[in-house]
Amino acid sequence: MLKKERQAYILHQVNLHNKVLSSLLSQEIRVSEDTIRRDLQELADEGKIIKVHGGALSHSFNEVYYPTDNVYSQDHKKIIANKAAALIQNGMFVLTSGGTTIIELARALPRQLKATFMSGSIPAVLEYMQHPTIDVIMIGDRISKSSKITIGAEAISKIKQINADLCLLGINAIDLKHGTTDNDWEVVQLKKAMIQSAQKIVCLTISEKINTLQPIHICDIQHIDVLITELPPDDPKLKPYIDAGIQVL
Amino acid sequence: MLKKERQAYILHQVNLHNKVLSSLLSQEIRVSEDTIRRDLQELADEGKIIKVHGGALSHSFNEVYYPTDNVYSQDHKKIIANKAAALIQNGMFVLTSGGTTIIELARALPRQLKATFMSGSIPAVLEYMQHPTIDVIMIGDRISKSSKITIGAEAISKIKQINADLCLLGINAIDLKHGTTDNDWEVVQLKKAMIQSAQKIVCLTISEKINTLQPIHICDIQHIDVLITELPPDDPKLKPYIDAGIQVL
DNA sequence: CATTTAGCTGCATAAAGGTGCATAAAAACG
DNA sequence: CGTTTTTATGCACCTTTATGCAGCTAAATG
Numbered sequence A, B: 001m002l003k004k005e006r007q008a009y010i011l012h013q014v015n016l017h018n019k020v021l022s023s024l025l026s027q028e029i030r031v032s033e034d035t036i037r038r039d040l041q042e043l044a045d046e047g048k049i050i051k052v053h054g055g056a057l058s059h060s061f062n063e064v065y066y067p068t069d070n071v072y073s074q075d076h077k078k079i080i081a082n083k084a085a086a087l088i089q090n091g092m093f094v095l096t097s098g099g100t101t102i103i104e105l106a107r108a109l110p111r112q113l114k115a116t117f118m119s120g121s122i123p124a125v126l127e128y129m130q131h132p133t134i135d136v137i138m139i140g141d142r143i144s145k146s147s148k149i150t151i152g153a154e155a156i157s158k159i160k161q162i163n164a165d166l167c168l169l170g171i172n173a174i175d176l177k178h179g180t181t182d183n184d185w186e187v188v189q190l191k192k193a194m195i196q197s198a199q200k201i202v203c204l205t206i207s208e209k210i211n212t213l214q215p216i217h218i219c220d221i222q223h224i225d226v227l228i229t230e231l232p233p234d235d236p237k238l239k240p241y242i243d244a245g246i247q248v249l
Numbered sequence C: 001c002a003t004t005t006a007g008c009t010g011c012a013t014a015a016a017g018g019t020g021c022a023t024a025a026a027a028a029c030g
Numbered sequence D: 001c002g003t004t005t006t007t008a009t010g011c012a013c014c015t016t017t018a019t020g021c022a023g024c025t026a027a028a029t030g
Helices: A003-017 A022-029 A033-045 A059-065 A071-085 A100-108 A122-128 A153-160 A185-196 A236-243 B003-017 B022-029 B033-045 B060-065 B074-085 B100-108 B122-128 B153-160 B185-196 B236-243
Strands: A019-021 A050-052 A055-057 A093-096 A116-119 A135-138 A141-144 A149-151 A164-170 A179-182 A198-204 A216-219 A226-228 B019-021 B050-052 B055-057 B093-096 B116-119 B135-138 B141-144 B149-151 B164-170 B179-182 B198-204 B216-219 B226-228
Touching: A003 A019, A003 A022, A003 A033, A003 A055, A019 A022, A022 A033, A022 A055, A033 A050, A033 A055, A050 A059, A055 A059, A071 A100, A071 A198, A071 A226, A100 A122, A100 A164, A100 A198, A116 A122, A122 A135, A122 B122, A141 A153, A149 A185, A153 A185, A164 A185, A179 A185, A185 A198, A185 A216, B003 B019, B003 B022, B003 B033, B003 B055, B019 B022, B022 B033, B022 B055, B033 B050, B033 B055, B074 B100, B074 B198, B074 B226, B100 B122, B100 B164, B100 B198, B116 B122, B122 B135, B141 B153, B149 B185, B153 B185, B164 B185, B179 B185, B185 B198, B185 B216
Parallel strands: A093 A116, A093 A164, A116 A135, A164 A198, A198 A226, B093 B116, B093 B164, B116 B135, B164 B198, B198 B226
Antiparallel strands: A019 A055, A050 A055, A135 B141, A141 A149, A141 B135, A179 A216, B019 B055, B050 B055, B141 B149, B179 B216
């Protein structure tokens, strides 16, 4: 096995499982642990993974499970929220996921907007409730304490009955090949249902999460209509997505 | 399991339950308590959690558990909440309204209780979510911003499909002749539906509200099975209700 | 204030990491 | 084609890290 090939394999494993152990990899690939360690070191130097004692972790692991709440990403999210808010017109029916970006969106809505927002996320709904003129609909079902959203057959079937104008999703990972992915099975179920029930799918994410992968698949790139990040639309990082036919704001 | 991974897990648990015990974590992850203690120490040094004797707390713990907001007659409501919590057995399906008394109830639930709680009140559900073992079901529909509950045909019909063991209502007025009454039409609709969908109706109220009247009728005295106030059951103020066949606690 | 439980310190150990070197394969070169 | 250079890998040796354990100290709780 070639060195590059091996490193590509390792990177794939890291992105897939969010972690790898040096010991296991060396058994699997049948090279010494020294070699694996050198590979991990090189990948880490290139910024592709995060090396830790005993193995390595993916970037998304760090962000998702081990949040280092930096102030910058908050600002980025405000920029994203403002761009997204501009898409919403009076009278629209908007389906949204949860997440910090969506909460920023709720705060960024213009004061006189008259639209209907539907969500299964308790924190998002709490924020929507602060708005004076919008209507808010909570999707009912069992509550997942970890993700603070309602989830279950009831919620999914309720979403399926809807035909929303807009679906705004805060996403945790997007990649040209795999589309959007996430790490919470329940959240994914809800997002999948939402995508099927809206005319226009808008994905919101900070640029760090572009070209990253999470274990569970939500939808392919071609289902996404609009992608919003904090970057200007002509940023080279976004070019592949524009080429793939997505409107980038 | 990698150290970072373990710490991420611990952090997740802390954020989920607002607290963790070193002893439980060490059993769960199968490492010594020393290791857990060192992990907690490191997480605390990074400012991610608050270390205390025996375990750790999340930053939100203080806010969540000691809100000094407009909950008047807090002590009385705690007494009521404790009496009500004693009625709930493992495996029960409990339908509840919202209100400050119900929020106290959510806080008074025994830690190891395994029951299912259903409510349309966002503040109540938020509080139920803090509990480690109960299941929480949110009733979905349009949200009334004034009362912070979901209300509408959808919510009512959902409640009607339920057959709950217990219905716990925080009430704003009760009177021998008129039964329970309230001042918010939307809240009343929800409570009426709940009363029809439960085996046993329990009303919770502070004694000031006994023998008072509100404009909108919820239900007559004879539909009420149990009345809970902060007073001892033999208080003369409660005698007429006992005579009317209500169990008073 | 005594008893139980958690926490701390120092130490031992095993696993992982790092360094330098030997070797072999691949690549470059004359 | 033979020689030299480069690159990749493994090994031996030592260092660092992670973890558990023993014995003592501090904190909580009734």
